[in-house]
Each structure stands twice: as C-alpha cells, then as structure tokens.
Amino acid sequence: MTGATSMDVSRRALLGGLAAGLAASGVRAAPSTPRHGGSIRVASIATSTADTLDPAKGNNSTDYMRHYMLYSGLTQYDGQLRGRPGLAERMETRDNVNWSIRLRRGVHFHNGKPLSAEDVVWSLMRHRDPKTGSKVANIAEQFAGARATGPLDLQVRLTGPNPELPAILAGSHFVIIENGRRDFSTANGTGPYICRAFAPGIRTVVTRNPNYWKPGRPYLDRIELIGISDEISRVNALLSGDVQMINAVSPGSVKRVRASAAHQLMETPSGIYTDLIMRADNPVTSNPDFILAMKYLTDRELIKRALFRGYATIGNDQPIPPFHPMYNSNIPQRPFDPERARFHLRKAGLQNVRLPIYVSQAANASVDMGSILQEHAAQIGLKLAVNRVPGDGYWATHWMKHPLTYGNNNARATADLTFTLNYQSQAAMNTTGWHNPRFDRLLAEARASTDIARRKAIFGELQWLVHEYCGVSIPAFITLLDGYDRRLKGLFPIPLGGFMGYTFAEYVWWDA
Amino acid sequence: MSGSASAQRPTWIAPLRLIAARIGAALLTLLLVSMVIFAISGLLPGDAAQEALGQGATAGQIAALRHEMGLDQPGPVRYVRWLGGIVKGDPGTSIVANQPVSKIISERLPNTLRLAALTSMVAVPLAFLIGVFSAIARGRRLDRALNVLTLSMVALPEFLVATLAVLLFAVKLRWLPSIALVPQEPTLGEFLRAYTMPVISLAVIVVAQMARMIRAAIIAELDRPYVEMARLKGVRPGRLIFRHVLPNAIGPIVNAMALSLSYLFGGAIIVETIFSYPGLASLMVNAVTSRDMPLLQACAMIFCATYLLLVLIADTVAILANPQLRKG
Amino acid sequence: MLHAARRLPLSGKIGLAIVLFWLMVALIGPFIAPYTPGAFVSEEVFAGSSGKFWFGSDFLGRDVLSRLLVGARFTVGLSVLAATLACATGTGLALTAAVGPRWVDELLSRAMDTMISIPGKVFALVMVAAFGSSLMLLTLIVAITYVPGNFRIARSLAVGLARLDYVEVARARGEGRLHLALVEMLPNMIRPLFADIGLRFVFIVLLLSGLSFLGLGLQPPDADLGSLVRENVSGLGEGALAVLVPALAIASLTVSVNLLIDAATQGKAR
C-alpha cells in the first residue's frame, strides 16, 4: 500500500480529493462534531535545553510534537502511515527519481509571507549542508537536487528511485520553513499553531493559527507543551488534572489511568522494537546456526507478558510489524524452542562457548531481555555474561561494537526506510553488519518498481531473508500508550509514535 | 588578647582582616573547584559533537562540529579560555541549545533562587523552633518526640515523600497542583499553590538536618559554666536561651544553616524532577546527559560558588557575633 | 560489648535490635529468598500478600520478598562498605593533616574544602555518568562523596587531640608520627567517629535511593531498597506492598541506626 501512496497522492490530489481523505479519517475517530476553543497542557517525556524550533534538529517526541504544531510538511501521515497531501497539492513521478511537486495556493507563514517553491527547495536541501546539523542528513543524501519551476512548482531529483518519497516527506524533520531561515529563536511556519513562548527545557506555548491552510482547523485556542521526565510524575500530573494529555505511560501505570473516570488511554501499536544484534564480523555470532539458536531461544511470550505487561506485538525476527501494510504474514511465527536452539548450537559446535552480551538502560527493556536470554541459554549449556553498561554514551561506545549487543529501533514511516537504513549492506547503520547480496539486489529492485503488488512481494521476501539469515532477533514491537483527559476528542493512533505520531495538535478538540 | 592591644587600632580592622582572609580562602577554593570541575567534566564519555548530531552523524560532520566547538584544542588551553570567560561573566555558549549559557542560566537561576528563598523562609524558623525547643527540653519527652519527628523526616527517600504528597494533595484531594509550573504572571494564590508542595518536600529534609544541628549547637552551649551562672542569677529558660545562649551559639547555628541551605541548590534535583520545576539542578542533570560541557561547568560553578558564599556569610556572621573575633 | 548494649536506653536497644536484624538479613537474605529475585513468577502485578508471595508481587510480577531480601544486602552492604571506606579515608587523611607538617594540613584542608563545596548528588551524578554505576564504582563514588565531611569532623577531633598533653608527652618521648596518629590519637576518636559512620551510613542509604531515582543507582535487575521503592512507586496509589515494604525497610534501617547512635553518644555525655 505504501507503494501506492505516491500514486494515491498525485491522483487524488489531481482529483481534488484531499479534503475528502482527511475528513474520512477525522470522522472515523471523532464521531461528534469538533468544537472550537479550549486550552490544554500537554506533558511529554522529556524537555531539555536541547529543545529546538529547528525541525532539522528535532531529537525526541517533544520536538516532533512542537514542530508539527508550528510547521506543516509537504505531506501528512494517515493512520496507515501513508503520505497524504499537505502543503503539496500533488506529487507526481514516472520513474520514482524525478518528482514534480505543486504547492497549495494561498498558504501563508505566520509572519504573513506567502508560501513559495523557494521555501520548499530551501527546506529540503538544507539537510544536506553539514552546518545544518540535520538529524536526517543520511536520508537527505538522496536529494540530488531541487529547483523551483514556478512560484508554486518545483522539481526534486533523487539519486536513485524511491517510490516512498511522499511518506518520507511527511516526517517532522522535513516540514517547510521560510527560505533562508537560519535563526530558530522563534518559529515561523505554516502550521496550525503560532509560537507564543518557547523556553528550552521549560515550556512551549502556542496559540491557534487563525489563517491555517486547513479551513476550520485547528480547534484549540492554546496548547502548552511541557516535559515531565519522571513517568510517575507525568501520570500524577494527568490524574490531578494539571495536564490533559501525556505520552509514554508505562504498562505499570495503565491500571491507575484506567481507574480514573475522567481519563482514557490510547494504545498505539508501533514498529518500535528492541533487538538483539549478532554482529556478522565475529566468527561466532555470524554462524548461521548460532543465529538461529539465539532466535529460537527468545521467549517472546514472556517478554510480551512480563516486560511489556501485554502492551506489545510479538515480533518475528524481522522489522516490519504485523499491522504494517507491507507485512508478510506468510512467514511462520518462530516459537520459543530451546530444543531446536540446542540442536542449532550443537550443529554450530558452540555449546561451551562463553560470550558477553551488552545490555543497557538506553536500549529499552534490554536489561531484562538479556537476563531472560541468559537464563534460557544457561539451560542449554550456553554461557552468556550479561554486561550492564551505563545508558549515557551507550550508543557511541557499545552498541554494534561488540558481538552481542542490544539496540533500539524507531518506527520508520516506510518499509523501504527501515530496510535501507538498517539492513542494506552499504548502510551506515547496518546494525548487524550482514552482507546479503540477494537482499541488496531485491531492495534496489523494489525501489525502482512502481507496481504495488510487485513491491509488496519483494518486501515480503526481504522480511523472510532477515527473519531467516540476518543476525537480528526481534522479539516484540512496543505498543505506545498515551493518557488523556476524556474531554479531549479527535484522537486516533498513528503507528509512528505516541500522540498520533506526534501530530495530535491539529486534530484534537476540547469537548467541554 | 588583652584590651589594650585592640584599643590601639580601630575596632573594625580585626574583623575585616578575618573576613578578608576568609574571602581569600573562598576564592582560592573556588579556583581549585573550577579546575576540578573542568577536569571531571572532561572525564565524561562521549562528546558533545557526537551527542548533538546523534547516531546518524557522519565522521565528517562530527569533525566539523568538534572544530567549531573548539573541542579539538588541548585541555589546558580550553581551561584557561573557559576560566577567562567565567571571570568576565561569559561562561560560553551551550553547545546543545546553541544559546549563550548565561541566557539559559538566567532563565533558571531565578527559579532556583525563588524556591530556595521560599524554602528557607519556611525551613529556617521551623528548624530553629524545633532545635531550640528540643535543646531546652533535652532528654525530656518533648525532646524525644521532636527527635523522632526529625528522624522520620529524613528516614525516607525524598522522592517517595514528594510522590506521596503529590498522590495525596494533588491526585486525591486536588488541593494543589502536581507540578510546579507557575504561570507567567501569577496571582498570589496561584503562586502559593504552585510552590507549596515543592517547598514542603524540600523543607522536610532541610528542617530535619538544621534542627538537629541547631539542637546540638545549643546543647553544647548549655553545658558551659556561664549558663549555670545565668540560672543561678534567676534567669528564666526563655531569656536564658534567647539572651544568653543564642548569641554564643550563633556561629555553629549559622554554619549549620549555610550547610543545609546550600542543599537547596544542588540537592533539589529530585524535587525539581518530580514537580517538573525548571531549576538549575535539573538543568545540570540535563547538561550531564547531553554532554553540554559549558552548561554543565557553569552550573557546577554556580553550585560551588553558592556553597562557598553561604559558608562565607556564615563565617562573617560568626565573626561579627563573637566579640572576641570582632574586637580582635 | 554486651555490657555496653545492656546499658543503652530503651530507644537504643530497639535501634540496636533492628540494626542487627538488617545486618542478619544482609548476610543470609539471598540464601533464604524463596525465588530468584529476577524471575517473573507472578502473572499479577502489584499483587497483595499471599501464601505464595508473602509481600506480594512487584510491577513486573516478581516476588517482592525475594527482591527485598537480596536488595537489603545491596543497601546494607554497599552503604556499610562505602561509609567505612569514606570514614577510613577521611580519618586517615585527617590524622595525616593533624600530625603532619603544616603545609600538608593546609593542602588537605583546601582540597577537602574544594570537594565539599561540590554538592554530593551533583558529584555522584557526574561520576556515575563518567564511570558508570557498577557495584564497585558506585561504592567508590559514594564513598568519595562522603570523605570530605568525615575529614572535617575527624580533623577537628584530631587537631584537638594533638594539642593534648598525652600526645605532647608521646611526642617528647620521640615517638614517630605513625605512633602518634594510630596509638595515641585514633583510639580516642573512635566513639565520635563511630557516630559519624552511622550518620554517613544513613546519608548513603538515602543518596543511593536518590541516585536510583535519577536512574544512576544500581542497575537492574540488581536493586537496592531504594531502587525497589523507585521501580514500584507507581503502585503507591493503590498501596502496593511492593512499594510499602521496601520503604518501610529503609525507614526502619535509617531510624534505627540514628536511634542507636543517639543512644550511644548520649551515654557518653552523662
């Protein structure tokens, strides 16, 4: 389906079906009529001096939320992570390499300046400038060039085919800023809200943008975004009515939120996972039988039940979650099977090997996953030494640097992104370091293809390759939990992240 | 020693000299502190360039940023440059927030000061009363009751106390907000509501420490002969404490207060975290995790300088309160 | 020793009994724990007391009693070790300062002033961030945090003692500095120092739980009493045993140590 997105956008946009598509999703989540007015306070997991108004530097959910409040992207996600028309009225391509984009007419920045193609060119191409310090510089490398062909028209050329550009451009990092803007002490976007106060590490206050390009939206008068890093405090703040919306409710707090008559939980099954990485550059961890042994040794049910209190989706050692349009449901679920693990281990001749395994608070739940694995491994004669290392600096000093480490992977908008960033042999973040020529070839083929069915088939095979051969064990995908005041309406999950993939601001309304 | 010696010089010379010596020592300590802080912050693994750019950064990007931040300079050079900046009141630019450190701190420092001031206004009189009363009632029932009270105040981890308070007063009773977010232009009511719980949570710890030290200071004085003499003069307990004992115990008492109050700065981390209060301590934690060295160093310097300043004030009060030191 | 214990007032005896109880738990706790502390044994989280789980289950369905028995060892062991280490170092340096040349005293005092002016939690935070929080490092970092405080107390004691005639006599006899420090002075500092170790023990217990709150304490699945409270604090609202029991354990430990110290030092004053 993702493959269809581009077509979808361009076709429907040409047909002027944009409003209908958006209305449909709005109607589904909010049966009653949205009202205007209201002011809410939202608490996210973190706030720090690193808070930024520069979309390119967005680093965590608080940043993403803030950026979606203030800016708009060329496209927007829907519940299936498809890129829907945003500032772009239409996006057209024939080869998945050269894209022509037509912008919506009559859109204005908060300072009154009308949106033009130059703004978009600047917003996209700045990611390639190292000085920008963009978090998505690696994704932006595929932007070979962009040029305005008219006040509202531009051409984007990619370095290679990528049919999922519309979905990629819906990401918060690619929202549109004013041409030439380098100063981000305040925000000037085209988003649903206008920045009124921004104090890094303290708060962001935004008020309704009366000239938002979606008529009637947004609904709230004012949103105050703060960070409460302590989960208990965050839940307390929700329950005491000091904030109306929080994200990252831990499974342990679910009972408390559910017990409150005034509050509700939103579950968002996501593609976020914690994986065991078996490096391909080590003779032991690259052994196919060892890899299989570890995969069979993973007690997914226990992990889901004990570590996530059920708020997780069982994974099948490949990075595409079951609810994803590209999911290959034909791969049988790998069970927890110590006997098969023992068989593979013996086959690999590695029964008595002793291996260190690196876990850290930084990689969500990895400490407990590591100990569970260690316990089961001990039963089949494999000695794993769990090395717990500090969260600070884990990514730079340990992750991928030892034969066995745990890592976290964020949900990517598209299967293509997921595979390209973390599984392609040339990728900088090829976490396992595996090199599968067939995988690389198929991935390139999928990108070039414009046929949805063909793409789905290829992605299915890629999933199987990873499931079977890649040194990665993916036990479960995490379900995100947001808590909110019952009077807050218009919410629906977008699997990219909490708070509707961080885009809640323009959808929610206050029923009071 | 003798009266004749001090009569030769104006009486304010002696205390001034003592105080000047203390200031000198404090400044020297502060210099040492600055070295330690700089050295310790250099021990932190990872570097700001890496942290700022995240996992996806290329080596070229990191090198460019490192150069831009001056991280490729040798340590002593960076220290001297940094110290020079501090002295001139410019602690540099936050490498994470890309703003002057002074600006970031100027947003937080008033918060920390306000919380500390409010807490002191509650804690100091309370601790004083508890300390004095338990000293007067030494060994008697009131003393033992107050002892158990102060003990139980510090018996539990502060995050638990604060969380309990939130559960009770914010979640259950809804009397007070669970987070200490003060509106831009608060009314007195909003202001007090926002601060009540953080202040109480902090005060609990500080009161207990202070009260116990004040009690000890007073009891040490109560054993001195002049107290017996005062009793034998027919001085009643109230006058005994306030007119006779306190002027002599003021040195240790202000010292105890200085030590406890310095806790309100660096020690407020947990209360700041629980109540999402944007103070300096949480800013510093932030700086540690994001490897924002200029910010981290500036915060640490502020904490240490505050401590030294408080101790200096305590010393000065002690010098001025003691006629032997005051008059040479 | 027994004789001294008998002479304690009632509050001191209670304190002593509880302290001994926790020392015992720290020694044998892990051996009598009914379950592996990290094992997910209960389907229910924050379960109440039952025959199977005396103190119920925690936020992940682990046995609270087992975790408590093991956690007590971390808390008591680490705190005792760190307090002892801090006091041994602080006192050692204090004695060096008291019997050594003036410049040594000056140097040490200045260095300790420097260290004491850095807030304990901040220091611990930075050190843990720098060196990690393995059991060993945590003990060391916490111990270092409390060295200057002990140094101040021990130094003032030692300097006071160094002026006393019996130290002068020993000096006039020609005794070396080591003898002066260890034989003449140290034995007379033991009692106030013991009280100091006790107080520092309490501070360390609380500092550790503060560190666990900040995520810098012992790393899971190991957990000291403070981290047990911390990780289960979401159960506080429903009064879960998983949070109440370790909280009670900390309170009883800190209060009893204080009671014991108060009683022991008051006995001296009389």
Added chain:
Amino acid sequence: MTTPSHVDVRDLSVTVRRPDGTLLRIVDSVSFSIPRGEVLALIGESGSGKTTIALSLMGYARGGAVISGQIRVGNASLDGVGPASLAAQRGNRITYVAQSAAAAFNPSRRIIDQVIEPALIHRTAAAPAARERAIGLFRALALPTPETIGERYPHELSGGQLQRLMAAMALITKPDVVIFDEPTTALDVTTQVEVLQAFRRVFREEGATGVYVSHDLAVVAQMADHILVLNGGKVREQNSAATLIAEPQDDYTRMLMSAAQPVVQAITPPAPKAATPLLEIDGIFAGYGPIDREGRPANPVLSAVSLSIGKGAALGVIGESGSGKSTVARVVAGLLTPTAGTVSLDGEVLAPTLAERTREQLRRVQIVFQNADVALNPAHSVGEILARPLRFYHGKTGADARRRVNELLDLTRLPSSVIDRRCGELSGGQKQRVNLARALAAEPDIILCDEVTSALDTVVRGAILDLLGDLRRDLGLAYLFISHDIATVKALCDEIVVFYKGTRVEHGTSDAYAAPPYHPYTELLITSVPELRPGWLADYPYQPVAPVANVTQSSDICRFLQRCPRSRQGLCDIAAPPLRTLENGSRILCHLDTSELAH
C-alpha cells in the same frame, strides 16, 4: 532582727543516682546557721561536698541530684518550693560568685549588661539606677576605670578583674546571702590578694552575709567569721575562725592545716657540682606564633634565659601565669624550638627540635605535665602507658616489661591492681603517680615537672611532694620543678629561679628566699601568700601600684617597673636593670641593692 540566725540549714542531704542505679549521699545531714552580716566558710578537699552545699542554698543541684532538709534564708524557705519561686530567689536574695569568672561570664555580652541583669530580672532597680550602683561597686572593688569598664567584653579583662566584676554582679541586688565558690583559686597569688582585699572591703561596706567556699584554710582565715570543715559530705568541725585555727579539735582539720605548709624530708645535699652541669640552658629566646624576618616570634615569651642544673639537683622555677616558666620546660624537652640559645645535656648541645635529638638524649630528659587527666591517654590502660616507654627506650617487652611495670608501680606507691585499669578510673593523686611513673620508666637523668602538684588537693599534694623527694634521694634524679606556689618549691628545691614576663629576675638558693632581701617581684610573690592567721589580710601592707605613665615599651628597662612598689623614677624607667648579686648569694635583675631591698 528577731531571729539571730539569718541563714538556717537543718539536716541538709544531697543524693545522686549512680550509673548503676544505686543512690549515693554526697552531702550527709549537714546543719549550720549564719547570723546576719557574718561570713561562714565551707572548707574541705575536692569531693567534700562544699560546693554542693553552697549551691543547695540556692535550691540548685547539678546533674539531677536530690536535695533534702530544711533551708531557710532570711524569711524565705527554699526547700520544696517550685522552680518559679526558686528563680525569684536566685540572683535576688541569694547570689553566687563562681570559681572561674572567666568561664561564668557570658563571652558574647557586655559586662555591664550581665552585672545589672539580676537587678532587672528581679526588678530591684531600674536600669539607670542599677548601672549607677554597679559603677559604685566597681569603684569600691578597686576596678580600673569604673565608669567604662562595664562596656567591655569578658575576654578583654583579666581574671582578677572578672572575679571582682562577678562580685559586683552578686551584690547588685543587695542580697541576703552571697555565696563565694572558690573565687580566688584560679588566680595568681598576687592577684588573689588584691581580689581578697576588694572583697573584704566591699563586704564590710555592704554588711552582707556570706558563704565562702574554699579549700585554702589561709584564705578562709582572712574572709570568714566561722569555719565549717567538711570531709566526704559530713561536717568534721564547726567553730569560729579564730578558735578553729588556733585550736583545731578534729584530726582532719589538723591534717589540713599541716598540709597547707608542705615540708619535705630533708634531702641529702646534692653531690658537689661537677665541672659540667647536667643540664644547661644558655641565652634562650623563644615564643609562639609565626616567626618574623628578624627571627622573633609573634608572641615572644622567653628572652635571654639561662639556667643550669647539676646532677641530682632540684631547681625550682616560679612565677605568675604567663611568666614563661612552662615554656622553659617545653624548650628543654624539645617541644618548642627556641629562636636563639642552646640547651646542653652533660655538656653536649641538644638539637633544638625533637626530630634531631637521639633517642638516648630524649630518654634522659623526661617531662611531666600538670594535669594528669589530660596527660594520660584515656584509651590506654596504666600497664600500656608504662610499658610503652620501656619498649621504646629499653626494648623491654613481655614478662620483662611486666616485671618492670610492677616495679614502677611499687616505686610510685601504686597498688599493682591498677595495672589493667584505665586512667579514668583512678583518683587524682593516683593519676599523677602514674604520670610520674611513666617518666621514671625511661630511667631519666632529669624530670621536668610542670606544675605537677597544682591541680591536687593539699593533702594529696603533700604526698606527691614526699614521693618526689624520695625519688630524688633514691634515684639521684634531678628536677626542673615549675610551680606558681613558692611554698611548694621551697619545700622541694635547692635553688629557685623567679620568672617575670619571660625573664629571670632572681636566682638563689632556697634558703635565700626565707627572708629579705629579694627582688621586689619576689617580695611581692612571697608576701602575697596568705598566712594561716586571721587578720593577715587586714595587715597586708601593699596596695596595687598605679602604673607609671608614659613608659616606652623598651625591652631593656625593667619589666616589673609597672607594678614595682619600690621603683624609682629617673632610674628604673630609664636604664636597663643590672644583674647584681645580693649578700645572700642571690642574683637579681634590679637597680636596687641589698640594703635598699632588705626592709
């Protein structure tokens, strides 16, 4: 005036609870009465209960003791009344002068505020009136600058002045009874006389009734009309002062009287002086504090001090507190490095610092401090304390050392049962013996005794002096014996040196101090010692000397000039005093000669 007795005490007992819970009666059925305007002295050694009785007159008991019996002062009964009415009496009708005024005055308040405080608390006078009365009392007590002295703080005044100020405080409310608790014990003899004179004069003027607590019969004889001798909380004898002193009835009283005048058994005269003295101190300059560029310490104490002691000889050093006499001992022991001068042992120059002296040199010179309470390590047992020097100097360990420890205990007449006890469990006299035994363990040639008898009761002091005499005779020890008490020194030593402000003003044989001529300072010291006869104080000829105005503080002129009753203007305040030898062989530092000093 219907009742003849103004203060009436019947069956007074005070009991304390011991740590093991048993009761101990520290004052046992004491009865006495005092007529208005008279002074009763309570005399006894430490532990006799004299202070306890005095305090119980104010209804005050230390450390939770319980008072029983009847106490009546004036018209008020003090037994069994509540704290409020006690507080109303204290400081008002009954007042108290403490032993150490330096400690009993609040260090952080001005004197005048403290002096008039009782009058204000008890509302006997308004502040201006009280102030005026205080100044009157200051004047009567012969305090300098009575108008302004009250504006000072305690640390700015001397001990003798503070003691008189405390008396003024006690008299401010015109009390029925004033209690003096050893008010002059902590003072130098010369100051004591002045204070006693002031007290006596004011007492007579005020017509006050008093209780005077002291251990010193001679002092009491001057102050009291009646004397009550106490021992172990019981009354031994009670009589008028004159009668009691003239005809003591009780054995204990007689013992007290004899101990007040120590006599040590005749000592075999020291061996004829060898060519080199055992210990020679030559031209010592020393002091405390940082040393300046010219090599002078911030607080110079000793200047140009020279002494020598032969083998087996005993040299006494006397002087007031601050005269530098203890500093001499510290320099000799090596504890204080002199800025100039040498110390030689057997002709061999000793290094100025401890570290440079050999162990053998250290062994031969041992020092014994005044206060055995702090001179003995409370953490060690007697056995350990004595064994250490044995091992350190002689390498003795094990049974060998044990045997020697027992010998030392024998030598100092201590029971061998003390060997495993800690010093806290010993009596004052026993501690001082252990203190001595430790020095003896080194088998020294000379012992530096720094006020070793000063902290002891008179009876115990006599015993220790006897011991010192015996040891000297039996072991051929030499002593450098430092004391403020000339009687003690005379009893023990062959030669005596008098120190004044760090200089040696007189040096002679003990016999030479029996009668004039002396140095004027020596004369003041000797005549200031109260004699055991009532009326001595009344006859005391000296009045404090008005300071000589405008004297340049040159180090050369006589340091005693300011206080010297015999000073001559135009002589003493111009030139440095010469060192002259008197006819009795004493050498003094004075402008005056034998004939001028003889009367």
